[in-house]
């Protein structure tokens with residue numbers, strides 16, 4: 472996720488990619504230099520190896536590296552045949568990529584409300600929104616917790632729909648013991664730098680067990696090409712490059728360790744903030760949460776955010792305005808009040824730093840600052 476703030480007085484940041492880089496620099500730099508010297512920069516052996524490694528980590532048959540998480544979504548939707556006139560049911564409480572690719576393909580996003588505890592799309596609302604024009608369901612596994620993929624797959628199968636999981640924030644997550652993508656026809660990953668596994672630039676991946684989808688995505692990422700200069704489809708420039716693949720391969724080796732760090736930080740917050748009048752993240756018992764974000768909820772969100780900033784703690788709001796109310800999506804005709812859970816969440820959520828490079832002292836500083844704020848509020852009331 473992107474953080475716009477750049478204030479050197481901050482003691483705790485939402486991400487610390489410099490420290491992460493220094494930690495793995497020795498295992499990374501020799502291979503980066505080899506690739507530079509090799510002259511093979513796009514879709515080479517490291518991309519292929521990364522695809523195999525991510526497929527293994529996700530227990531999937533295929534993984535196809537592409538140029539971003541946004542392109543992964545676009546290619547996955549194209550691969551299952553989403554086309555002008557179709558409807559795709561999705562959540563309004565997500566990063567804009569999820570929706571913009573639907574519109575770019577000439578289809579219509581149909582927004583449905585979220586579960587106010589997990590912030591993931593509510594399967595019952597999905598089922599009520601199905602029409603004869605619905606082609607696909609596009610849930611997001613938000614903040615690192617799987618969406619209700621098993622229930623959604625049952626609905627998708629009952630109605631003959633495609634289920635594509637936007638797992639941009641959820642690499643390593645599990646749902647009923649299964650990795651991301653297991654219940655979907657395809658899942659998409661983002662390796663945006665601040666994701667749990669991030670490139671030094673843009674990168675993404677589509678994972679699937681479906682041979683046809685894999686074939687189509689592979690072709691679409693290189694202009695719809697099938698063999699040298701023969702084109703089966705109108706495609707895209709959506710390739711992954713070797714330097715990013717080298718970086719991602721090195722980071723993939725740390726996925727479990729870094730995920731455990733995030734989960735440990737979440738446990739510390741839960742202990743330190745146990746008595747605070749805040750909604751802490753709700754994790755369903757069948758989910759293994761990878762804490763891309765540790766997101767708390769309070770009606771005093773903006774004041775808490777300001778207070779934390781004064782204490783040198785960065786925090787972030789994902790997302791301040793749900794997509795159905797954004798100016799760019801006015802043409803869809805939604806109004807305030809249409810999706811109340813998403814609208815309220817947008818006013819109340821606040822993500823605290825939880826990344827793998829934090830120290831326990833930093834977590835304690837964040838938690839104590841939150842507690843100070845809460846105590847002040849009580850004193851004022």
Ligand SMILES: Cc1ncc(COP(=O)(O)O)c(C=O)c1O
Nearest residue numbers: 539540541566568639661662663
């Ligand atoms: C939920 C979600 N979907 C899609 C994307 C798009 O990924 P990218 O920035 O790699 O295009 C992101 C990340 O930014 C995201 O958080």
